[in-house]
Amino acid sequence: MKTVVAVYTGQGLADPLKAVFREVLPDVRLVNIIDDSLIGDVVQAGHIPPGVARRLVQYFHHGEELGADVILNTCSSVGEVAEEARKLIGVPIVKIDDAMAAKAAAAYDRVAVLATLPSTLQPTMRLIEAKAAELGRDVKLVNGLAEGAFEALTGGRPEEHDRILLETALRVAKDADAIVLAQGSMARMEKALAEETGKPVLSSPRLGVEQVRETLEKLSRGEPIERPSFGGATQVCG
Incomplete structure (x- = not known):
């Protein structure tokens, strides 16, 4: 049986992602590492503090020690740390938003990025830009920051969160061919949006x-x- 270790910076996505694993990879042993202080520290600082980066890399090392065949980084806000950690970890690290960004960059000329936090919005936009550059494409990105939605959700007002998200999506859709949800926890609204x-x-x-x-x-x-290897070249593992 293969083992996948999923590393979370918050609680919200763990149960929905378990359901996806049961459907897509039912025979895989899934191990979860959750530290919800990570996203709290990122939100408070407005960027990724060194302590968050250190703890995240430690969790990736723990995943390797737990026997992971693949490590899944589940948080877009810290995706760039996961990218750098690939140089240090002996098993592949998959970033949850990599495939989504690649699909958006390949298929659409104008992409709106919907997020409730600037700390997630900016890394997701940079990731799509990087994927587009790899393909030699020029993709226009539309800022879809849903201001106030995160506070509504953490304040126990999910209906207000969903309303703000929908209003933001309707606003940015006018200038976009497709919408990308920067946070995995938004996936429950994919069909409705x-x-x-x-x-x-x-x-x-x-x-x-x-x-x-x-x-x-x-x-x-x-x-x-x-x-990636040190210096920006490419190395292989496997």
Whole structure:
């Protein structure tokens, strides 16, 4: 049985992601590492503090020690730390939003990025830009920061969170060919937002788990997994 270790910076996505794993990878042993202080510290600082980066890399090391065949980083806010950690960890790290960003960059010329936190919005936009650059494409990104939605959710007002998110989606949809949900926890609204805006809506959980499955299949076939090396070149693991 293959083992996947999922590292979380908050509680909200763990149960929905378990459901996706049961559907996409039912025979995989899933181990969760959850430290909800991480996203709290990121939100408070407005960026990724060094202490958060250190703790996150430690959790990736713990995942490797737990016997992970693949580690899944589930938080877009710290995706750039996960990218750098690939240089330090001996097993592949899949970022939950990688496949979503690649799909958006390849398929659409104008992409609205919906987020409730600037700390998630900016890394997601940079990731889509990077994917577009790899493809030689020029993709216009539309800022879809849903101000006040995060506070509504953490304040126990989920209906207000959903209302703000929908209003923001309707606003940015006018200037976009598709909408990307920067936070995996938004995936529950994917269908509703697509129906209300009339635009394709992409979310990360299923696409991320499907990328985990593809990575496991490559490992089973003995194919090397590319990852960045120090200095920006590429090395392989596997």
